[in-house]
Amino acid sequence: MNLVTIEDIRAAADRIAGTAVRTPLVPAPWADRPLWIKPENLQPVGSFKIRGAFNAVGRIDPERRARGVVAYSSGNHAQAVAYAAKVFGVPAWIVVPEDTPRVKVEATRAHGAEVVLSPIGQREVLANEIVEREDATLVPPFDDPGVIAGQGTIGLEIVTDLPDVDLVLAPVSGGGLISGIAAAVKALRPAAQVWAVEPELAADTAASLAKGELVSWPVEDRNRTIADGLRSQPSELTFRHQRAHVDGIITVSEDEIRDAVAVLAHRAHLVAEPSGAVTVAGLLHHADQLPAGKTVAVLSGGNVDPSALADLLKV
Amino acid sequence: MNLVTIEDIRAAADRIAGTAVRTPLVPAPWADRPLWIKPENLQPVGSFKIRGAFNAVGRIDPERRARGVVAYSSGNHAQAVAYAAKVFGVPAWIVVPEDTPRVKVEATRAHGAEVVLSPIGQREVLANEIVEREDATLVPPFDDPGVIAGQGTIGLEIVTDLPDVDLVLAPVSGGGLISGIAAAVKALRPAAQVWAVEPELAADTAASLAKGELVSWPVEDRNRTIADGLRSQPSELTFRHQRAHVDGIITVSEDEIRDAVAVLAHRAHLVAEPSGAVTVAGLLHHADQLPAGKTVAVLSGGNVDPSALADLLKV
Numbered sequence: 001m002n003l004v005t006i007e008d009i010r011a012a013a014d015r016i017a018g019t020a021v022r023t024p025l026v027p028a029p030w031a032d033r034p035l036w037i038k039p040e041n042l043q044p045v046g047s048f049k050i051r052g053a054f055n056a057v058g059r060i061d062p063e064r065r066a067r068g069v070v071a072y073s074s075g076n077h078a079q080a081v082a083y084a085a086k087v088f089g090v091p092a093w094i095v096v097p098e099d100t101p102r103v104k105v106e107a108t109r110a111h112g113a114e115v116v117l118s119p120i121g122q123r124e125v126l127a128n129e130i131v132e133r134e135d136a137t138l139v140p141p142f143d144d145p146g147v148i149a150g151q152g153t154i155g156l157e158i159v160t161d162l163p164d165v166d167l168v169l170a171p172v173s174g175g176g177l178i179s180g181i182a183a184a185v186k187a188l189r190p191a192a193q194v195w196a197v198e199p200e201l202a203a204d205t206a207a208s209l210a211k212g213e214l215v216s217w218p219v220e221d222r223n224r225t226i227a228d229g230l231r232s233q234p235s236e237l238t239f240r241h242q243r244a245h246v247d248g249i250i251t252v253s254e255d256e257i258r259d260a261v262a263v264l265a266h267r268a269h270l271v272a273e274p275s276g277a278v279t280v281a282g283l284l285h286h287a288d289q290l291p292a293g294k295t296v297a298v299l300s301g302g303n304v305d306p307s308a309l310a311d312l313l314k315v
Numbered sequence: 316m317n318l319v320t321i322e323d324i325r326a327a328a329d330r331i332a333g334t335a336v337r338t339p340l341v342p343a344p345w346a347d348r349p350l351w352i353k354p355e356n357l358q359p360v361g362s363f364k365i366r367g368a369f370n371a372v373g374r375i376d377p378e379r380r381a382r383g384v385v386a387y388s389s390g391n392h393a394q395a396v397a398y399a400a401k402v403f404g405v406p407a408w409i410v411v412p413e414d415t416p417r418v419k420v421e422a423t424r425a426h427g428a429e430v431v432l433s434p435i436g437q438r439e440v441l442a443n444e445i446v447e448r449e450d451a452t453l454v455p456p457f458d459d460p461g462v463i464a465g466q467g468t469i470g471l472e473i474v475t476d477l478p479d480v481d482l483v484l485a486p487v488s489g490g491g492l493i494s495g496i497a498a499a500v501k502a503l504r505p506a507a508q509v510w511a512v513e514p515e516l517a518a519d520t521a522a523s524l525a526k527g528e529l530v531s532w533p534v535e536d537r538n539r540t541i542a543d544g545l546r547s548q549p550s551e552l553t554f555r556h557q558r559a560h561v562d563g564i565i566t567v568s569e570d571e572i573r574d575a576v577a578v579l580a581h582r583a584h585l586v587a588e589p590s591g592a593v594t595v596a597g598l599l600h601h602a603d604q605l606p607a608g609k610t611v612a613v614l615s616g617g618n619v620d621p622s623a624l625a626d627l628l629k630v
Contacts, residue, residue, distance in 0.1 A: 024336050026357045029398075039357070041584040042341045083344075265624065269356040269617030271584040302584030307630040309580065315622040 006187035009152035012055040020051050025161050030267045034294045041302025048300050049080035055150030056139045057084040068136035072123040074100045077141040082113035095127045142176030143235035151177045155184025158296050165192050166293025169279040171300050172196035172205045173230040175238030182245035193291050196249040197282040199225035203251045204233050229275030250289050252281040261312045273304040321502035324467035327370040335366050340476050345582045349609045356617025363615050364395035370465030371454045372399040383451040387438040389415045392456040397428035410442045457491030458550035466492045470499025473611050480507050481608025484594040486615050487511035487520045488545040490553030497560035508562040508606050512597040514540035515566040519548050544590030565604050567596040576627045588619040
């Protein structure tokens with residue numbers, strides 16, 4: 001099980017150019033330290049997931065790719081795979097739970113994907129049936145070298161734009177995002193630290209890193225957090241990347257996450273979904289646990305329901 | 316009275332590099348046409364004004380600049396001049412009306428500027444007194460070639476990033492923004508059209524362009540619009556730029572502006588102040604009056620009070 005390399009990440013950067021937005025570092029002069037936000041909410045699907053999905057789809061042999069791609073996800077990865085398939089002009093099947101909000105189903109269909117509704121717990125089985133039947137290719141949300149390399153382009157861009165960065169903060173859940181970012185940052189600037197941020201209510205990665213092996217939390221526990229993009233657990237592959245490259249992890253409370261969504265809207269003029277705001281929550285409320293210096297906080301996405309956003313920004 | 320040239324704008328681009336954010340074009344796949352947003356709300360002071368202010372301050376002879384700069388404004392230009400002075404390490408005096416909200420006064424002071432409270436109608440007089448007393452330099456909000464050239468860097472970036480752009484939309488008020496953008500776009504891609512967007516309730520520029528000469532609206536009328544950054548009137552200098560370079564103008568209603576703020580937050584994940592959202596309001600509600608093709612809408616700023624934003628995003 002090899003780790004993703006900087007060469008993989010550079011190849012991903014070439015592949016995604018023109019499809020993913022080359023996001024800038026947004027200075028945050030209102031913060032207590034030299035801080036820049038990496039606004040991945042500005043991607044065409046509203047989150048960083050387009051980088052990994054597009055790179056993974058782009059790596060598939062064209063003849064095989066033409067038969068289509070399959071994903072199981074109700075969230076940002078689903079949108080990203082559907083969008084990538086649209087750009088490549090190939091079919092996409094997205095398997096989602098039966099109780100997925102209609103608005104998310106419609107958003108996925110709007111990209112031309114076929115949405116397959118699945119009974120609870122049957123998503124993976126159903127996705128694999130489609131893969132068999134159509135001879136299509138599964139695009140996993142994080143447990144995939146192509147996906148990890150795609151997310152790693154964020155780290156590459158950060159070091160390119162801020163060569164003397166001291167600290168990079170990224171959310172962690174399945175671990176594809178931080179694995180890719182850490183692989184890039186450690187290759188290009190070993191002196192920089194990469195820290196993960198996780199909700200207290202879904203802190204399985206913090207528990208795993210503390211113990212040195214994967215610790216599983218019941219899904220009912222992880223589902224308690226408002227950060228609905230951070231309810232997954234690392235795979236062996238992403239955990240190995242984290243053990244190799246990640247310097248530390250902090251956890252944030254639900255109130256701290258809510259506060260960070262409001263601060264990002266009011267001070268940085270960026271709409272973050274709760275999962276996307278955990279890094280800023282960490283900086284606002286746990287700066288004492290973090291190394292000092294020039295800091296980049298990855299804002300991973302902005303897909304939040306209008307009514308939830310209105311609630312979060314209520315004064 | 317010479318118009319600003321593309322050489323002036325290129326010089327401004329060199330000057331502001333590293334201080335103003337090189338904003339990307341954010342694709343808007345949710346729109347009815349190929350649309351990209353130019354998110355100037357991501358600038359360090361929350362609006363495009365940093366470009367013009369920084370360029371104008373940068374053009375002052377260093378010995379003279381060291382004696383300080385003066386601005387009269389209660390809005391985004393005040394923040395921008397204060398920020399530019401801080402970067403150059405020179406004193407700044409910002410003259411604001413006595414009734415300016417405390418939060419804006421504090422924000423200006425936070426950049427190290429001296430805030431001078433002025434009775435209604437006395438701002439310009441007071442600012443000129445400080446200029447005399449300190450031998451400092453006044454930085455006007457729009458009626459200045461350096462300011463116009465700085466704003467023009469937005470047009471330069473648009474054509475660099477999207478060389479086959481067909482239509483650029485920008486808000487208009489004092490006219491510094493659209494004058495600079497139009498000068499750049501017309502120099503680099505004459506085939507592209509540049510259109511202005513203005514609130515119906517402060518449509519003095521539309522009236523002026525229709526008549527072919529400056530038409531003044533009473534300030535009480537202009538102050539009716541929620542778009543508090545669009546209550547000024549063009550100067551002779553900015554009106555000349557518009558007559559030379561701007562292809563058309565449309566106006567938008569207050570409800571259309573409110574709607575655009577919500578759409579930008581929910582679909583583009585960007586917080587716009589009402590003034591910053593007028594271009595998207597025009598696209599959402601008056602597309603039939605606009606040329607077709609690849610379109611860039613300038614989102615000029617994001618400085619909106621938290622309570623006003625909460626109201627605008629109420630579902």
